[in-house]
Amino acid sequence: AQSVAQPEDQVNVAEGNPLTVKCTYSVSGNPYLFWYVQYPNRGLQFLLKYITGDNLVKGSYGFEAEFNKSQTSFHLKKPSALVSDSALYFCAVRRGGANNLFFGTGTRLTVIP
């Protein structure tokens, strides 16, 4: 079985402050982990992924995520938030050998000017 949890429905952060969007996962074997972003009335856009290697993954638009195997977490981070980062963020996991991803329920990030 595979699942992913995003414990916060909503995250608010002031512009210029660091942001963190949390994700924990449950999967047998080695996980493939993804972050996607969704802007209003748009499809999901890929931000970054972890398959193997360095635990710190850098992605698009200045985002990064840290894979922590012991805590089964893959939190999304950015050092300095922009108002344009306001969107819905989804974490997803794939078990090695599986054909599909399981998505979390999403976290709405609001960056306050």
Place this chain on the structure above:
Amino acid sequence: NAGVTQTPKFRILKIGQSMTLQCTQDMNHNYMYWYRQDPGMGLKLIYYSVGAGITDKGEVPNGYNVSRSTTEDFPLRLELAAPSQTSVYFCASSLGAGDTQYFGPGTRLTVL
């Protein structure tokens, strides 16, 4: 490069009607997927395909059918529409199973 395209963008159906949601990708991807997105529920996989002629059920396949006669196209058929099928539907594609999925813009379907 169009990526993944979906038609229509919006549709209103009456209970019991049928329709086909179209999805086309021009990236020569082997894998294609259909998801539905309900508020607060994230994305749920309806069906997926690993190549032309091969399809398989996802988490929520009931009330839907798919076919994959070509690499490019992966239509989703709704038979006997029900209010529970009111949702936003996304098609996606990827080169392989563990590769990045690329999403279409979505179809917003309302069943009244």
